[in-house]
Amino acid sequence: MIRVKGIREGLLFLLEEGNWEENRRYLLKLVEEREAFWRGAQVALDSRSVVLCEEEILALKDYLSQRGLTLWAVLSDSPSTQLAAQKLGLATRLNRPPKDKVPSLSTIVHDGEEALLINKTLRSGYRVEYAGHVVVLGDVNPGAEIIASGSIMVWGRLRGVAHAGAEGNTQAIVCALDLQPTQLRIAGQIALTPQRKGKPQPEVVRLQNGQLVAQPWNAKDR
Amino acid sequence: MPAKVVTITSGKGGVGKTTATANIAAALASLGAKVVCIDADIGLRNLDVVLGLENRIVYDLVDVVEGRCRLRQAMIRDKRLPELYLIPAAQTRDKSAVSPSDMVRLCDELRPDFEWVFIDSPAGIERGFRNAIAPADLTIVITNPEVSAVRDADRIIGLIEAEEKGPPRLIINRIKLEMVKKGDMLSADDVLELLAIDLLGLIPEDEEVIISTNRGVPVALDGKSRAGQAFRNIAGRLRGEDIPFTELEDHQGSFLGQLTRFLRRGGG
Numbered sequence: 001m002i003r004v005k006g007i008r009e010g011l012l013f014l015l016e017e018g019n020w021e022e023n024r025r026y027l028l029k030l031v032e033e034r035e036a037f038w039r040g041a042q043v044a045l046d047s048r049s050v051v052l053c054e055e056e057i058l059a060l061k062d063y064l065s066q067r068g069l070t071l072w073a074v075l076s077d078s079p080s081t082q083l084a085a086q087k088l089g090l091a092t093r094l095n096r097p098p099k100d101k102v103p104s105l106s107t108i109v110h111d112g113e114e115a116l117l118i119n120k121t122l123r124s125g126y127r128v129e130y131a132g133h134v135v136v137l138g139d140v141n142p143g144a145e146i147i148a149s150g151s152i153m154v155w156g157r158l159r160g161v162a163h164a165g166a167e168g169n170t171q172a173i174v175c176a177l178d179l180q181p182t183q184l185r186i187a188g189q190i191a192l193t194p195q196r197k198g199k200p201q202p203e204v205v206r207l208q209n210g211q212l213v214a215q216p217w218n219a220k221d222r
Numbered sequence: 223m224p225a226k227v228v229t230i231t232s233g234k235g236g237v238g239k240t241t242a243t244a245n246i247a248a249a250l251a252s253l254g255a256k257v258v259c260i261d262a263d264i265g266l267r268n269l270d271v272v273l274g275l276e277n278r279i280v281y282d283l284v285d286v287v288e289g290r291c292r293l294r295q296a297m298i299r300d301k302r303l304p305e306l307y308l309i310p311a312a313q314t315r316d317k318s319a320v321s322p323s324d325m326v327r328l329c330d331e332l333r334p335d336f337e338w339v340f341i342d343s344p345a346g347i348e349r350g351f352r353n354a355i356a357p358a359d360l361t362i363v364i365t366n367p368e369v370s371a372v373r374d375a376d377r378i379i380g381l382i383e384a385e386e387k388g389p390p391r392l393i394i395n396r397i398k399l400e401m402v403k404k405g406d407m408l409s410a411d412d413v414l415e416l417l418a419i420d421l422l423g424l425i426p427e428d429e430e431v432i433i434s435t436n437r438g439v440p441v442a443l444d445g446k447s448r449a450g451q452a453f454r455n456i457a458g459r460l461r462g463e464d465i466p467f468t469e470l471e472d473h474q475g476s477f478l479g480q481l482t483r484f485l486r487r488g489g490g
Contacts, residue, residue, distance in 0.1 A: 141416060
């Protein structure tokens with residue numbers, strides 16, 4: 001038996017322990033019997049201990065989309081299933097927006113607030129969303145995005161999009177060794193970077209009187 | 223020694239994946255290595271055209287994967303280079319006809335009989351790209367010194383890293399020296415600074431490439447072409463030779479340099 005639960009994000013299909021083939025047959029029957037009823041639904045699949053490979057998830061996703069259902073998340077107890085889902089750009093947790101791709105990261109606690117440490121260069125197409133501060137040891141290339149509810153610190157070149165204080169925190173800051181973002185936002189304010197004159201230097205951006213202001217990093221102001 | 227599988231990819235279309243595949247493969251084959259090229263661009267094949275083997279296709283990659291022929295039957299031997307083979311793509315199907323595991327199996331079958339297997343990846347980041355990189359031991363990312371191509375290359379490098387394929391090598395194609403000197407084109411250093419991977423080759427813009435592509439004769443076999451020399455250098459570097467990056471020195475400069483050196487030696 002596959003159980004179906006209504007959740008905030010749509011529907012959750014809970015698989016039964018056992019093999020995928022039986023579950024799959026039952027699921028297809030379930031969907032086909034009441035096709036009109038399911039149409040347009042956002043579906044999350046909880047595979048529990050049933051292990052799914054990338055092709056199986058892809059085949060299911062294709063099948064569901066032909067019938068008007070969107071598979072956006074695959075939850076699982078199995079790391080290999082989670083990885084397969086991530087490769088297909090699906091969410092693996094319910095409380096995260098889909099297509100959230102977070103590369104090799106570890107969480108550290110600083111001043112009682114959570115921060116995410118990303119120990120690599122973020123290339124075009126990477127999107128990091130985090131409820132807290134984000135620290136990058138590496139560059140943020142054009143086409144990459146960081147969205148943080150706290151501050152963003154880049155120990156490298158910041159050339160992509162950075163949005164600090166994404167949930168309205170006007171105290172959030174953005175700083176980088178070389179600040180050349182495509183676009184920079186703090187809380188609700190947006191700024192484009194003017195062309196650099198002279199040599200790059202560490203800078204910090206704050207929200208002052210409703211405007212984004214960039215200043216050279218200066219220990220004396222601290 | 224089992225073959226090394228090399229996938230050439232770019233993200234953006236039209237930057238020179240197919241030309242590079244054909245020429246590096248031809249250059250290696252002309253040095254006596256056993257080479258097979260696989261066109262993974264199912265539905266939009268053109269490696270056969272660039273190699274001038276279009277009219278000899280009987281079976282293709284999809285026929286092999288779906289079991290309609292043996293692998294050997296789909297391999298076309300080059301007219302000029304007896305050690306160069308091509309497995310063409312199907313033109314009447316699409317990327318979904320082949321899966322990444324099919325490609326891995328195919329390459330495993332080729333490995334014992336060859337020194338190099340080159341895979342020409344389709345543009346994009348979808349199924350076709352996944353198929354092309356699945357069996358790769360080494361990936362080569364090719365880009366042009368243009369902002370859009372470099373952006374796509376960056377994305378592709380990220381995806382290759384996520385697949386844990388190891389760091390790719392970089393080829394920068396179609397560099398116009400005059401424009402770089404005037405500051406109107408990204409320089410190789412600008413591109414390298416952003417992408418931060420190891421350089422494999424620099425290829426100058428060369429009209430000979432277009433002529434040779436139309437004729438179906440790889441430019442790497444033309445001793446006089448500058449792009450051809452650049453491709454031969456890449457082949458040498460893949461074989462582990464240490465070849466300095468002098469592709470971009472203009473002819474006059476290097477001639478004067480040689481003359482000066484010659485005169486100095488003569489005077490001293």
